[in-house]
Amino acid sequence: MSRLPVNRLSVTACVVFLAGIALAISPFEKQQVKNFKVSTLKDLPGVAVALKISRDDPNTLGLLKEQDLQRDVEFALQTAGVEILRPTPDVGLYVVIVKVAMTGRDGLACAIHVQSSLMQIVSLERDPSIRTEAKTWPAVSEATFGVVPLSMAKRVISQAVKDQAKEFIEDYKAANPKVGTH
Numbered sequence: 001m002s003r004l005p006v007n008r009l010s011v012t013a014c015v016v017f018l019a020g021i022a023l024a025i026s027p028f029e030k031q032q033v034k035n036f037k038v039s040t041l042k043d044l045p046g047v048a049v050a051l052k053i054s055r056d057d058p059n060t061l062g063l064l065k066e067q068d069l070q071r072d073v074e075f076a077l078q079t080a081g082v083e084i085l086r087p088t089p090d091v092g093l094y095v096v097i098v099k100v101a102m103t104g105r106d107g108l109a110c111a112i113h114v115q116s117s118l119m120q121i122v123s124l125e126r127d128p129s130i131r132t133e134a135k136t137w138p139a140v141s142e143a144t145f146g147v148v149p150l151s152m153a154k155r156v157i158s159q160a161v162k163d164q165a166k167e168f169i170e171d172y173k174a175a176n177p178k179v180g181t182h
Contacts, residue, residue, distance in 0.1 A: 038171045038174045038175045039175065040118070040120070040136035040137050040175075041092075041118070041136075041137060041171055041172045041174075041175035041176065042175040042176065043175075043176065044092050044120075044172070044175070044176070045083060045085065045091075046082055046083030046084060046085040046091070046092075047077065047082060047083075047084065047085060047091065047092045047093065047094040047118065048084070048085050048086060048087040048088075048091050048092070048093050048094065049070055049073050049074050049077070049084060049093075049094045049095075049096070050070075050087070050093055050094070050095050050096070051066050051069050051070040051073065051095075051096040051097075051098070051161075052066065052095075052096070052097050052098070053066050053069070053098040053099075053100065054097070054098070054099050054100070055099075055100040055101070056100070056101050064153075064154045064157065064158075069096065069098070069157075069158065069161050070096075072158070072161065072162065072165075073094070073096060073161060073165050076162065076165045076166070076169065077094070077165065077168075077169065080169040080172070080173065080179070081173075081179040082169065082172055082179065090121065092118050092119065092120045092136075093118070093119045093120075094116065094117075094118050094168065095116065095117050095118070095119055096114070096115070096116045096161055096164070096165075097113075097114070097115050097116075098112070098113070098114050098157055098161070099112070099113040099114075100112050100153065100157070108149060108150055109147055109148065109149050109150060110147070110148065110150055110153050111145070111146070111147050112144070112145065112146060112147075112148060112153060112156060112157055112160075113143055113144070113145045114143060114144040114145070114157055114160040114161060114164065115142075115143035115144070115164075116161070116164035116165065116168060117135045117137060117138065118135070118136050118137035118168070119133050119134065119135055119136070120133070120134060120136045121133055121134075122134045122136070137168065137171065138167075138171075142164070142167070144160035144163070144164070
């Protein structure tokens with residue numbers, strides 16, 4: 001498998017292009033997106049958590065382990081009052097995907113992509129017997145991505161995972177105001 005050449009100009013152009021897209025949404029559209037993603041969490045009894053790290057080099061990030069990040073996410077959710085459930089077809093699955101790719105030939109930097117989402121089983125309105133899995137949160141991709149020095153990658157990934165879990169918790173509580181108010 002060949003790799004695409006990555007240089008500072010191509011990364012900068014990509015970031016500028018994506019930032020332009022992100023800024024193109026109006027405040028009204030932002031509120032519609034917020035309302036939709038919060039509404040998909042209403043009356044959700046809890047979530048199961050799955051976390052996957054994919055990396056082009058198994059030694060990248062050394063001791064960063066999926067189970068450690070998953071434990072951190074589950075702890076944050078439980079602390080906020082979101083019940084952690086076993087995965088079943090009727091339970092929402094909170095999925096965190098972390099992708100890490102080395103950049104350049106020196107091995108001193110890596111590109112990271114962290115994205116959290118909630119997958120739920122949904123059915124067609126015209127034929128409820130047709131069910132499938134769909135991403136219901138967030139309504140618009142809100143991934144964290146960037147190129148960072150390898151020495152900072154573990155910290156950046158961990159913070160991105162925590163920030164996305166915090167956003168999910170805020171939306172979950174907005175949809176379920178009685179959660180965590182014991």
